[in-house]
Amino acid sequence: MSGALQYREAVARAEAAKQSLISSAQAARARVTPARLKQDATTKVVDVAMDGMAYAAATARQRPAMVGAAGAAILLFLVRRPLAALFGRLYVGHTDTNPDHSETENG
Structure with a gap:
């Protein structure tokens, strides 16, 4: 393998890694926006409340x-x-x- 070919492969791997890093950074930025954090928190609270109500209903039916x-x-x-x-x-x-x-x- 010649040095030029190794160089091109290294550059291609570097570009692929760079694109992967950029896409990961954009995904992370999208996850920490205030609207997304608010939506995640709201979803979590609703899920916990629904689980609690289901547990209370089951307990009420038992006792x-x-x-x-x-x-x-x-x-x-x-x-x-x-x-x-x-x-x-x-x-x-x-x-x-x-x-x-x-x-x-x-x-």
């Missing part, structure tokens, strides 16, 4: 009493203040033996 008790506990926690106010008013109305008198001295 309906436990899910009902947990739901009731959460509901009672969320409405604890309105319930306390309601029971407080009912208690005061029930224990007030003389409704004609007000709670203040001046009437």
Whole structure:
């Protein structure tokens, strides 16, 4: 093999490697654009949420009493203040033996 032929083959390999590097760099640049990163993050969050909902649904089908008790506990926690106010008013109305008198001295 002559030196000129080896040189041409080396140049061809170098050009092929250069084109491969350029295409890899363009692909990497496309992957790190803000729109692509946002799309990837959104897709990941949706996938995780869907997996979580599927797991919760399967658990609810397996243990309906436990899910009902947990739901009731959460509901009672969320409405604890309105319930306390309601029971407080009912208690005061029930224990007030003389409704004609007000709670203040001046009437």
